[in-house]
Amino acid sequence: xxxxxxxxxxxxxxxxxxxxxxxxxxxxxxxxxxxxxxxxxxxxxxxxxxxxxxxxxxxxxxxxxxxxxxxxxxxxxxxxxxxxxxxxxxxxxxxxxxxxxxxxxxxxxxxxxxxxxxxxxxxxxxxxxxxxxxxxxxxxxxxxxxxxxxxxxxxxxxxxxxxxxxxxxxxxxxxxxxxxxxxxxxxxxxxxxxxxxxxxxxxxxxxxxxxxxxxxxxxxxxxxxxxxxxxxxxxxxxxxxxxxxxxxxxxxxxxxxxxxxxxxxxxxxxxxxxxxxxxxxxxxxxxxxxxxxxxxxxxxxxxxxxxxxxxxxxxxxxxxxxxxxxxxxxxxxxxxxxxxxxxxxxxxxxxxxxxxxxxxxxxxxxxxxxxxxxxxxxxxxxxxxxxxxxxxxxxxxxxxxxxxxxxxxxxxxxxxxxxxxxxxxxxxxxxxxxxxxxxxxxxxxxxxxxxxxxxxxxxxxxxxxxxxxxxxxxxxxxxxxxxxxxxxxxxxxxxxx
Amino acid sequence: xxxxxxxxxxxxxxxxxxxxxxxxxxxxxxxxxxxxxxxxxxxxxxxxxxxxxxxxxxxxxxxxxxxxxxxxxxxxxxxxxxxxxxxxxxxxxxxxxxxxxxxxxxxxxxxxxxxxxxxxxxxxxxxxxxxxxxxxx
Numbered sequence: 001x002x003x004x005x006x007x008x009x010x011x012x013x014x015x016x017x018x019x020x021x022x023x024x025x026x027x028x029x030x031x032x033x034x035x036x037x038x039x040x041x042x043x044x045x046x047x048x049x050x051x052x053x054x055x056x057x058x059x060x061x062x063x064x065x066x067x068x069x070x071x072x073x074x075x076x077x078x079x080x081x082x083x084x085x086x087x088x089x090x091x092x093x094x095x096x097x098x099x100x101x102x103x104x105x106x107x108x109x110x111x112x113x114x115x116x117x118x119x120x121x122x123x124x125x126x127x128x129x130x131x132x133x134x135x136x137x138x139x140x141x142x143x144x145x146x147x148x149x150x151x152x153x154x155x156x157x158x159x160x161x162x163x164x165x166x167x168x169x170x171x172x173x174x175x176x177x178x179x180x181x182x183x184x185x186x187x188x189x190x191x192x193x194x195x196x197x198x199x200x201x202x203x204x205x206x207x208x209x210x211x212x213x214x215x216x217x218x219x220x221x222x223x224x225x226x227x228x229x230x231x232x233x234x235x236x237x238x239x240x241x242x243x244x245x246x247x248x249x250x251x252x253x254x255x256x257x258x259x260x261x262x263x264x265x266x267x268x269x270x271x272x273x274x275x276x277x278x279x280x281x282x283x284x285x286x287x288x289x290x291x292x293x294x295x296x297x298x299x300x301x302x303x304x305x306x307x308x309x310x311x312x313x314x315x316x317x318x319x320x321x322x323x324x325x326x327x328x329x330x331x332x333x334x335x336x337x338x339x340x341x342x343x344x345x346x347x348x349x350x351x352x353x354x355x356x357x358x359x360x361x362x363x364x365x366x367x368x369x370x371x372x373x374x375x376x377x378x379x380x381x382x383x384x385x386x387x388x389x390x391x392x393x394x395x396x397x398x399x400x401x402x403x404x405x406x407x408x409x410x411x412x413x414x415x416x417x418x419x420x421x422x423x424x425x426x427x428x429x430x431x432x433x434x435x436x437x438x439x440x441x442x443x444x445x446x447x448x449x450x451x452x453x454x455x456x457x458x459x460x461x462x463x464x465x466x467x468x469x470x471x472x473x474x475x476x477x478x479x480x481x482x483x484x485x486x487x488x489x490x491x492x493x494x495x496x497x
Numbered sequence: 498x499x500x501x502x503x504x505x506x507x508x509x510x511x512x513x514x515x516x517x518x519x520x521x522x523x524x525x526x527x528x529x530x531x532x533x534x535x536x537x538x539x540x541x542x543x544x545x546x547x548x549x550x551x552x553x554x555x556x557x558x559x560x561x562x563x564x565x566x567x568x569x570x571x572x573x574x575x576x577x578x579x580x581x582x583x584x585x586x587x588x589x590x591x592x593x594x595x596x597x598x599x600x601x602x603x604x605x606x607x608x609x610x611x612x613x614x615x616x617x618x619x620x621x622x623x624x625x626x627x628x629x630x631x632x633x634x
Binding site for chain 2: 062
């Protein structure tokens with residue numbers, strides 16, 4: 001039973017995409033398929049989460065091989081949380097896309113590609129094997145590249161070319177690292193690597209880990225290599241950019257957390273210090289970039305970068321509390337960020353533009369939408385009763401405990417700047433009572449349907465804020481689990497290891 | 498059209514030959530060099546040869562269904578090989594075999610062959626989709 005449960009988040013989107021390919025001419029059937037596929041994925045993710053929360057880590061190896069030889073899938077608490085959250089976002093995106101995606105995108109395999117994208121994402125979270133993580137990254141990259149360039153005008157092509165080239169570079173680093181690691185350790189199974197590298201020369205392990213740091217760093221848009229993200233995320237339709245903003249970089253963050261807690265822990269005081277410095281630089285550049293922009297989605301794109309900084313900061317401090325903070329931040333951020341992109345899409349639907357100087361009057365004319373924007377926006381900025389406050393609070397508390405006051409000061413400053421640039425959107429698009437409307441823009445309709453996804457995600461944000469206690473204990477348990485490597489290793493390799 | 502006479506005559510002989518050979522390559526793939534991918538490429542080559550000798554429309558007609566659909570069916574077949582073991586309590590992709598006697602020959606059939614057949618269809622469908630799309634623009 002647990003076998004089917006573990007494989008289903010990967011297999012369900014696979015089957016849905018396949019069936020979409022088989023009946024790609026039948027529009028109506030396809031829509032029914034994608035929605036039921038997404039809901040099934042959500043159900044499987046919930047079941048998996050409940051199982052892992054109740055009974056601990058599940059690990060199985062494909063083809064009934066024994067562990068280090070076959071392809072292992074592992075669901076520990078962190079993986080289960082990530083699969084669940086991404087599944088929520090995915091379902092919301094599919095519903096949103098039904099109301100906002102044009103006929104043309106639909107004809108060019110928009111829905112099957114969304115499913116292959118979530119297939120790659122779920123696989124990346126569940127795999128227990130570094131090479132399979134590489135393959136799942138490629139599945140994600142191919143799907144996301146086509147989704148980005150779909151219907152590509154010149155503007156959109158420019159963004160997707162940058163995205164593709166930089167991410168290809170990351171793949172090259174990843175593959176190089178894999179080759180070296182395999183040559184050195186003779187295995188790519190993560191649990192097995194953890195055992196083998198524990199007795200290896202720490203200098204070699206650190207060297208190899210830095211190659212992976214570059215690869216995952218590009219994926220998650222860290223400080224010097226983030227430029228592909230704001231170049232690409234404001235070009236595709238809102239549904240696409242919402243799922244990208246929520247999930248793609250977070251897979252990179254997940255990969256960093258996984259590899260730097262399980263595999264590359266030979267010289268923690270050295271490697272994780274680098275992570276802290278990079279995290280602070282990422283926070284700063286991201287938020288400064290956001291403050292200088294005047295396009296709805298470009299501001300949000302730069303915010304992703306600064307928020308990634310927070311998550312990586314928690315990893316860099318490498319204490320139980322800090323990692324719990326990172327995990328809390330991850331699931332809070334994914335929901336909030338996708339929601340903000342959804343809202344930007346609705347605003348564009350109503351007023352025909354993403355530019356803040358063209359927008360205005362929204363608070364007066366669209367009160368519900370404004371309230372729905374207020375929740376994720378000020379949660380992101382870290383206002384007290386909302387989820388973002390608790391996420392930031394955990395990290396800052398961990399920072400004070402670890403004694404790195406300079407990093408705490410940077411984090412607080414960045415939080416302030418985040419709030420400031422959020423007020424920029426709030427003031428520019430919602431409160432302002434003058435605008436330069438786009439001439440002759442007729443709302444194409446569907447905004448009401450799009451609001452459904454926004455309302456659901458906003459509710460989840462509020463709920464995370466209200467039930468921050470249970471959420472925190474969940475994150476804390478996940479952090480405890482990833483810090484205690486032996487549990488993971490025993491689950492994968494069996495009692496003998 | 499006269500200059501295509503030799504090509505057309507050659508295609509008429511070669512296309513069936515290629516198709517049979519592609520099946521042979523696919524079937525021997527389990528124990529020898531070959532398999533669904535190379536078999537599929539050979540089958541696709543046969544169809545392309547036919548398309549060159551005649552035209553793309555008749556090549557599409559030869560395939561009867563839309564290439565994307567062939568591709569989809571291939572994925573479905575390959576994935577059913579992955580999923581079937583889950584229903585008998587093994588993990589995904591575990592090989593399942595049946596043995597029987599047919600016309601005094603011992604036949605050993607299993608899910609890996611289903612997987613290979615799926616890959617075969619994927620490759621044929623994928624290559625055909627590319628060729629048809631390129632020809633349309």
